[in-house]
Amino acid sequence: MKKYSVTIVGGGSIRNPELLAMLANHKNEFPLKRIVLYDNVPENNELVGKYGEILIREYYPELDEFTYTSDPDVAFTGIDFALCQIRAGLMDMRVQDEHIPMKHGCVGQETCGAGGFAYGLRSVPAIIEIVKMIRERSPEAWILNYSNPAAIVAEATKRVFPDDFRILNICDMPIAIMDRYGELMGCTRNDFEPRYFGLNHFGWFTHVYDKKTGKDLAPEIKEKLKNARFGEGNEEHTMEKSWVETYNFMGKMLEDYPEYLPNTYLKYYLYPRHVVETTDPNHTRADEILEWKAPHIKNMMKEVVELGKIKGTKYDLGDNRSVHASYIVELAMSILNNENRIFLIITKNNGTVPNLDPDMMLEVACRVGSNGVEPLGMEPVSTFYKGMIENQYAYEKLTVDGLMERNKTKLLQALALNRTVNDTDLAKELLEDLIDANEPFWGKYFK
Ligand code: G6P
Ligand code: MN
Numbered sequence: 001m002k003k004y005s006v007t008i009v010g011g012g013s014i015r016n017p018e019l020l021a022m023l024a025n026h027k028n029e030f031p032l033k034r035i036v037l038y039d040n041v042p043e044n045n046e047l048v049g050k051y052g053e054i055l056i057r058e059y060y061p062e063l064d065e066f067t068y069t070s071d072p073d074v075a076f077t078g079i080d081f082a083l084c085q086i087r088a089g090l091m092d093m094r095v096q097d098e099h100i101p102m103k104h105g106c107v108g109q110e111t112c113g114a115g116g117f118a119y120g121l122r123s124v125p126a127i128i129e130i131v132k133m134i135r136e137r138s139p140e141a142w143i144l145n146y147s148n149p150a151a152i153v154a155e156a157t158k159r160v161f162p163d164d165f166r167i168l169n170i171c172d173m174p175i176a177i178m179d180r181y182g183e184l185m186g187c188t189r190n191d192f193e194p195r196y197f198g199l200n201h202f203g204w205f206t207h208v209y210d211k212k213t214g215k216d217l218a219p220e221i222k223e224k225l226k227n228a229r230f231g232e233g234n235e236e237h238t239m240e241k242s243w244v245e246t247y248n249f250m251g252k253m254l255e256d257y258p259e260y261l262p263n264t265y266l267k268y269y270l271y272p273r274h275v276v277e278t279t280d281p282n283h284t285r286a287d288e289i290l291e292w293k294a295p296h297i298k299n300m301m302k303e304v305v306e307l308g309k310i311k312g313t314k315y316d317l318g319d320n321r322s323v324h325a326s327y328i329v330e331l332a333m334s335i336l337n338n339e340n341r342i343f344l345i346i347t348k349n350n351g352t353v354p355n356l357d358p359d360m361m362l363e364v365a366c367r368v369g370s371n372g373v374e375p376l377g378m379e380p381v382s383t384f385y386k387g388m389i390e391n392q393y394a395y396e397k398l399t400v401d402g403l404m405e406r407n408k409t410k411l412l413q414a415l416a417l418n419r420t421v422n423d424t425d426l427a428k429e430l431l432e433d434l435i436d437a438n439e440p441f442w443g444k445y446f447k
Pocket of ligand 2: 150170172201
């Protein structure tokens with residue numbers, strides 16, 4: 001059986017312990033010979049790297065090589081897959097992205113609204129550089145990119161690498177939502193075959209088919225979702241409170257808009273007033289992560305490094321197969337074995353939804369195989385969705401245009417179009433604040 005070489009870009013991320021454990025758990029389906037962590041911040045990479053060395057030694061002895069590096073030649077030469085999940089500006093800038101809009105009374109969110117706009121402007125140049133570094137060294141590697149804000153990133157990679165069918169932009173939010181549907185229906189997301197349309201973090205499930213019978217389970221899921229209270233009375237649930245609220249909000253959205261099952265992120269666009277009123281402007285999701293999740297995971301890694309082992313300690317991985325992150329392996333397998341299974345991918349519309357711009361980067365159900373992705377055709381979308389999506393796509397396009405053309409008017413137009421901003425004077429004030437905070441990144445071009 002062929003063995004593959006994988007590089008994780010953004011090696012220092014606190015999400016990587018789970019990712020490494022998942023790869024080790026799936027060694028039979030997706031056999032690897034080499035895993036490399038790449039990061040341009042050596043300190044972060046080293047902590048995950050030292051932890052990873054122990055994990056690999058104990059749980060993946062079949063692997064020929066595990067290493068961590070900041071050297072692109074080591075990281076990107078002769079690889080089969082790059083898993084990209086970078087955070088340009090790290091958590092410090094995520095705090096800014098979330099706090100600055102809140103100061104102006106707007107939604108402060110990592111990927112949505114003015115925060116997502118500032119993050120997009122940082123991410124795009126970083127991703128383009130990484131893809132170029134990979135392509136110079138591994139022209140045929142599959143690049144599975146889930147760096148955020150994925151909608152803006154995908155719009156940019158489409159423009160710069162138009163024919164590169166081995167760049168796949170994906171998001172785990174619909175996966176996590178289907179995990180929730182599985183809880184409601186007493187099965188797992190792998191029992192479902194979804195149909196979905198929209199932009200990234202801005203879309204709807206139209207159907208959720210039972211894979212075996214073909215029956216559309218969406219009506220039943222909708223009923224259950226309206227009364228669902230996730231994360232309560234279930235010991236196994238370690239979901240954080242803010243996520244529990246976000247999942248529970250799907251039921252509220254369905255009461256107002258019963259037609260399709262909404263992505264959780266629509267909350268920020270359809271209920272911005274509620275979001276602002278219920279968020280502490282000085283304590284957003286980024287603060288939550290910095291206070292609890294990040295130190296918790298970092299301390300775990302430090303302790304393991306000190307102990308020199310994972311097995312037999314309280315951090316033992318057992319045979320707890322991470323179902324959530326395993327979608328990455330499912331996707332890789334579908335490519336490698338040309339399985340043509342269905343995944344939700346962010347890809348060029350090209351007539352998939354006939355009444356939307358053919359150039360739009362849609363998130364939609366696609367068959368994925370060794371020749372790339374093939375979207376499943378859909379019906380035209382009705383007025384509400386068409387209006388929402390076209391407005392949001394114009395915002396995304398103008399964000400990328402503004403950056404690439406160094407055109408400040410287009411950046412202002414982008415922000416003014418964003419549903420979470422809307423007012424021109426507000427957009428101008430926000431833009432100046434975001435330019436200042438992002439001076440070392442894109443801000444310097446717009447002073
Ligand atoms: C979901 C989204 C990601 C996003 C993440 C944020 O998984 O699909 O795009 O980055 O949520 O989660 P966090 O726990 O960092 O707030
Ligand atoms: Mn996402």
